Amino acid sequence: MSDTRILFVDDEAEVRRSATEWLTLSGFSVETAADVAEARAKLSRDGADIVVTDIRMPGEDGISLLHHVTESHAGIPVILLTGHGDVSMAVSAMRDGAYDFLEKPYDADHLVAVLRNAGEKSRLSRELARLRAQLAGASGLDNRMIGGSDAMRRMKDRLMQLAGHDIDVLIHGETGTGKEVAARLLHDLGPRAAKPFVAINCAAIPETIFESELFGHAKGAFTGADSAREGRLVYANGGTVFLDEIESMPLALQTRLLRVIQEREVEVLGHNAPRPLDVRFVAATKSDLKALGEKGEFRSDLYYRLAASELSLPPLRDRGDDVIALFGHFTAEEAARSGLSPRPLPDAVLSALLAHDWPGNVRELKSLATRFALGLSDGIPGRTEVSEGGASGLAETMARIESGIIRRALREAGGNQAEAARRLQIPRRTLGEKIDRLGIREDGET
Numbered sequence: 001m002s003d004t005r006i007l008f009v010d011d012e013a014e015v016r017r018s019a020t021e022w023l024t025l026s027g028f029s030v031e032t033a034a035d036v037a038e039a040r041a042k043l044s045r046d047g048a049d050i051v052v053t054d055i056r057m058p059g060e061d062g063i064s065l066l067h068h069v070t071e072s073h074a075g076i077p078v079i080l081l082t083g084h085g086d087v088s089m090a091v092s093a094m095r096d097g098a099y100d101f102l103e104k105p106y107d108a109d110h111l112v113a114v115l116r117n118a119g120e121k122s123r124l125s126r127e128l129a130r131l132r133a134q135l136a137g138a139s140g141l142d143n144r145m146i147g148g149s150d151a152m153r154r155m156k157d158r159l160m161q162l163a164g165h166d167i168d169v170l171i172h173g174e175t176g177t178g179k180e181v182a183a184r185l186l187h188d189l190g191p192r193a194a195k196p197f198v199a200i201n202c203a204a205i206p207e208t209i210f211e212s213e214l215f216g217h218a219k220g221a222f223t224g225a226d227s228a229r230e231g232r233l234v235y236a237n238g239g240t241v242f243l244d245e246i247e248s249m250p251l252a253l254q255t256r257l258l259r260v261i262q263e264r265e266v267e268v269l270g271h272n273a274p275r276p277l278d279v280r281f282v283a284a285t286k287s288d289l290k291a292l293g294e295k296g297e298f299r300s301d302l303y304y305r306l307a308a309s310e311l312s313l314p315p316l317r318d319r320g321d322d323v324i325a326l327f328g329h330f331t332a333e334e335a336a337r338s339g340l341s342p343r344p345l346p347d348a349v350l351s352a353l354l355a356h357d358w359p360g361n362v363r364e365l366k367s368l369a370t371r372f373a374l375g376l377s378d379g380i381p382g383r384t385e386v387s388e389g390g391a392s393g394l395a396e397t398m399a400r401i402e403s404g405i406i407r408r409a410l411r412e413a414g415g416n417q418a419e420a421a422r423r424l425q426i427p428r429r430t431l432g433e434k435i436d437r438l439g440i441r442e443d444g445e446t
Contacts, residue, residue: 004119007042009033009053009065010081019052026112028119036060036068043073049122050099050115052079055089063093070097070308074165075125077118081106095262096308097167125164141189144181146329147322151314162309163189168261170246170306171284173313176363179284180244182313186282187240195239198232203248210253216268233266236279246283246306247298254299261305281306316358316365317408323353326362327379330369338374349379355404356381403438406431410440 006028008019016032023030031046033039035057042048051069055062066078077099082090090101099118102111142148145156162169163186173179180199187197205213216231233241243249249257260266261281265274283306290307293300316323328345335342349372358364358381371377406424413419417435421428434440 003029004115004122005029005031005047005049006115007031007033007039007048007051009036009039009051009057009062011035011054011057015054022108023112023115026115028115036062036065039065040068043069043076047073048076050077050079050118052081052111052115054081056083063089066093066096066098067308070167071310074161074167074309075122077121079111079114079118141185144185145178146326147319148325149314149319149322151318152322155312155314158311159185160189162186162311165309166191166280167309168281168306169283169309169311170289171282171311171313173284173286174315174361175286176361177313177315178362179313180242182311183240183242183244183282183284186311187242187280190240190280192239192280196236197240197242198236199242199244200232201244203245207250210250211256214253215256215266231266231268233260233277233279234268234275238278240280240282243281243283245285247285247287247289247292251297251299254302258299258302258305261302316361321354323356323358323365324350326365327353327369327372330366331373334370334373340373343372343375345379351405352380355402355408357404357407399438402434403440406434406438407440 004027006023008016008023008030009032010016010019011034013034016034020030020032031042031048033042036059039051039053043051051065053062053065062080066080069076069078078097080090080093080098080101081104082101083104090098090103094101099121100114102114141156141160145152145159159182169183169186171179171182173182183199184197187193200214202210212229212231214231214233216229216234243257256267260277263274264277266277267274287298289298289303290300292298293303316326324345331345332342334340353365360367364381368377368379368381372379406420409420409423410417413423417431418428421431424431
């Protein structure tokens with residue numbers, strides 16, 4: 001068991017010392033931390049196989065550390081050490097992802113037994129993640145989420161980590177970044193892949209039929225219910241429910257959804273007894289749900305329930321050369337589908353693609369690539385045909401490209417013109433002149 005690494009967190013030095021001695025004698029490798037901040041730093045730097053933490057500590061407590069581990073280090077079991085008065089809190093924490101809890105003063109041999117079981121769980125989780133990574137390569141993860149930028153590599157690593165655990169996930173991303181693609185990958189690479197994947201666009205269902213769509217109803221449950229309807233949640237039993245644009249769900253239904261997620265059972269209108277529900281919930285939003293909750297426009301308790309594990313999709317403007325790879329992929333795909341020869345990509349098109357901000361993200365790029373492949377566009381974002389013959393058309397195009405490149409450099413440099421000039425390999429004075437001429441703000445906007 002010497003390869004099982006324990007991170008033991010307690011604010012009392014003597015407790016840390018005695019725990020280290022006993023666990024080391026029992027065959028574990030032990031690191032300690034005096035508070036949550038130190039524990040986070042050690043997890044980020046060195047990782048761990050198991051986290052053991054006291055609940056009551058000055059500043060951030062063990063529950064805060066639990067939430068950090070489940071969000072940022074999914075798969076690491078967390079064992080809570082609790083005083084008698086904190087047992088109810090620990091039981092609640094079990095529902096939020098804690099592996100186990102021990103009431104103090106705990107029996108050292110019992111702790112070792114719990115750690116051995118948790119260590120085996122951790123080992124199996126790592127092995128499952130390794131096998132799933134192999135599966136991802138075999139099943140074309142890189143073909144379904146194209147891009148090798150740093151932002152995409154980090155996102156894919158996080159996706160693979162979350163896919164290996166049967167936990168609910170909240171996906172953040174601007175419109176067009178591929179939130180449903182990510183949700184399907186979480187399902188396809190997870191333990192529920194053989195069961196249904198049910199996608200529900202919360203913004204597309206009229207409020208008057210929302211309840212019936214999700215929860216279903218029995219025949220005769222209300223006037224006009226001439227037949228029974230199986231709700232989408234029940235249909236998805238055993239699989240994954242994807243709630244897209246969750247911020248659009250009516251507040252009254254958010255209350256019912258929260259109960260379903262907490263209790264894992266659904267009440268069908270017209271039936272007396274609730275039906276057990278075994279599904280994984282994946283929700284997606286383009287909004288700041290926490291901010292909406294503070295304004296009373298979204299249930300805060302539902303946000304915190306969904307946000308136990310989160311996945312953020314980077315906007316296309318932050319993905320660098322992925323733009324070129326995606327454009328080439330989509331144009332080749334459309335050309336093959338239409339029986340056309342792929343069109344070459346002129347340097348001016350490549351520059352324009354890199355300079356564009358892509359407010360519509362991958363969806364916008366795919367639309368442009370389709371038009372380009374069919375000869376309906378010149379590939380310059382925002383234009384449908386090439387201006388011919390006039391110097392003004394060329395000047396306009398080049399100014400747009402130059403402006404986009406400068407704005408990108410300024411954003412990446414945090415508005416620092418000296419740093420942006422260094423990145424662009426031009427004198428700072430020249431950059432200042434171009435900023436004035438093109439009407440660019442210091443923060444990179446126009």
